[in-house]
Amino acid sequence: MSRYPLLYQVNTRVWLTELAHQLKRPATLDDIPDAALDRWAAAGFDWIWLLSVWQTGAEGERISRTNPEWLKEFHETLPDLRDEDIPGSGFAITAYDVHANLGGDVALARLRARMKQRGLKLMLDFVPNHTGLDHHWVADHPEYYVPGTEQDLAREPQNYVRVKRQAGDLVLAYGRDPYFSGWPDTLQLNYGNPATQAALIGELRKIGRQCDGLRCDMAMLVLPDIFEKTWGLPMQPFWPQAIPQVRELVPGFCFMAEVYWDREWELQQQGFDYTYDKRLYDRLRDRHARPVREHFWAGLDYQNKLARFLENHDEPRAAATFPPGVHEAAAVITYLSPGLRFFHQGQFEGRLKRISPHLGRAPEEPKNEQLAAFYDRLLAALHDDSVRNGDWQLVECDSAWEQNETQDNFVVFAWQHSSGERRVVAVNYSDQQSQCLAHLPFGDLAGQGWQLRDCLSEDLYHWNGDDLVHSGLYLDMRPWQAAIYALEPVKS
Template sequence: MTALPTYPSLYQINTRVWLTELSRKLGKTATLDDIPDAELDDLAQLGFDWIWFLSVWQTGLAVQRVSRANPEWRREFQETLPDLREEDIGGSGFAIAGYTVHQNLGGAAALARLRERLKQRGLRLLLDFVPNHMAPDHPWVEQHLEYFVQGNDQDLVRAPQNYCRINTAQGSRVLAYGRDPYFAGWPDTLQLDYSNPATQEAMIGELVKIAAQCDGVRCDMAMLVLPDVFERTWGRRAPLFWPEATRRVRERVPGFCFMAEVYWDFEWTMQQQGFDYAYDKRLYDRLREGHARPVREHFHAGLDYQNKLARFLENHDEPRAAATFSPEVHEAAAVTTFLSPGLRFFHQGQFEGRKKRISPHLVRGPEEPVDQRLKQFYDRLLAVLRKPVVRIGAWQLLECVPA
């Protein structure tokens, strides 16, 4: 496969939603093998280097039950799909029961064939890695309870939003939900204990397995396992994880790519610990606020930092760009974002002007009309981004002076 340009482009696909649409068209349950070659040809011709297939890993019934029973989540699902059905709620793709390709998607063999088809078109495959937590029905809950943060009855009484009782082969145990330090726990997950070196070793093992099946990973909430953040959340010190994890994976798979979902100004930290790219949420927030000076000042940073930022206007976590920005501001924000240095990161539905965000718990999306004006704008923008000077040229910020 040819070397990546200085400034590559990535396209994120909601795998389960896409295959649900495909199943309807084909009149049968579609797997990764049913993704048409013509669709992959289109992605290559649009100029993408990376395709991120969201939520391909195995999830279980425990996660599905939590998603279907949670009234707050259900209200959000209903807003997205007024005709919501039970089967539309598949459970979060980030509550993973095992790093094996979901049986409904065709399993590991179907993913390997898809990866080969991508490779033939010069496309690289990016998949998810969720370092912070696992699903409550992951085999480790029975086999390795020591990998998880455990609590006691007092914790359950004091913070029921952060702990739950689980019945295991070793008896009843209080375990912590996965969470970040600023919010209540995610009740469809269990928190991994990064203060335990054995947990870290096991997670590096999972990463090595994943690296045999794709060309890179997007690491969910990557900063949560940083020693300072983990200690702030759980009151226990964790050894550094990422430098060793990224080094060990690249020993096996040279050139393997790591992209960090990261917030709270830890972007530079993640880059220093082995990440090729870190989310640039700061630029996105400044564009949403609509103030020119902070946006311009954002680009004063050195290129050693900027070249390793992932620039986006929407993704599965953020609201749709077409619902966030007025049409004129949307176009200006897109030009600013995607003609800056770094990885150009686009999301399925963005070019068509979709306005409804689809939760990662859902396996079906709403039908929405295409915004033809916005689509024509993105056609023009992508044509510019395919130009060699924009992909491999030298970027610099011009001085802004009064007329």
């Protein structure tokens, strides 16, 4: 495994729908072709995250197919929407068993074995905050859920539901976060009940045998202060108990947290290997270089555990968010920084329409050939040991000449590997031509010539090492221009 691995997120149900169309029959995980696994391995990916493989229920499907607000979004994605395109949210889970329509647990095990042969690790989902409406715990262990009263239901129908059971109806809370109404296809788990936490740890230990890592949905919602703020119920910390118990069973098991609200460091300290870096994404989206650069002032003990992304199933498509030029510049900054490099299916092809996790089919969209060629070059550049296993440093940039303040538009990184490989990553993250002097942190540049070869364009420049040491690397870059320079000595 690389020091800074690459992850590829796959919308499993959507992909199998496409395969079924090609095969002219229902497709399962067994139908995922070896050629696709080979491509992922050759592209340099370490992790494949299969989204939405778990069993979901009829109630979740029914609500997804009838909720007016959701249907409006689904029709915007698929103008020819049909009921069969809406299998229900993959996060309204009724059992941590692989969905029967995907081939069940045995098909996942066979796929994982094929992935392992190619050095690919498997990541799946865990949803700690809630379950689907028709999870068997509703009948067997209603005490695992946050209860409500008739008064709660009357006052907050958007947050509570009457659940019909043979043993008697109950009012239970929908799963939610404190800033939005409840998700009406889910029920909120009660972390104030130690038995609930024990049951969830049991689920985690079971899942730990089926994959190599888990992406934990909205992991901060079960932090004690957030849970108590939302529900008025005290709880004992969950993650510091759960994570070690899984790793006791499966040493080295990986946990990645979807997390917001500046709780990333806290969850890292509680055992997570990686936490979402939404802050970098937001700053890149705002298109100002200085806040982006300041984000990299954080220590590497924190940065090395950040999952860097430009899109995922929750965010709008990168090609719809970042215009041409800005997209490529943002990608170079995102994926040439330290941490986990997180890519999403459809990102390379420039897809524009986000696909809700409730849907099982994607719209047909043309491939953006220019963007695809850029990502091919970027992935090739990410093969280098310097940026996969090397040492990273943010580079200081000075004004190129007096009264020229455009150095503030630059984000520049340096990478170095013990093998001698070096890379200089330079991005003018602005809409104006900009210049700077970048002070490279390499101590042996003097006394010889150096060439800088751009891995993205094959542009080649020659520099005198003494000038690099005493003055710095002079950069004069177009708006949104990005380069990944291989720094190599000139042979005499």
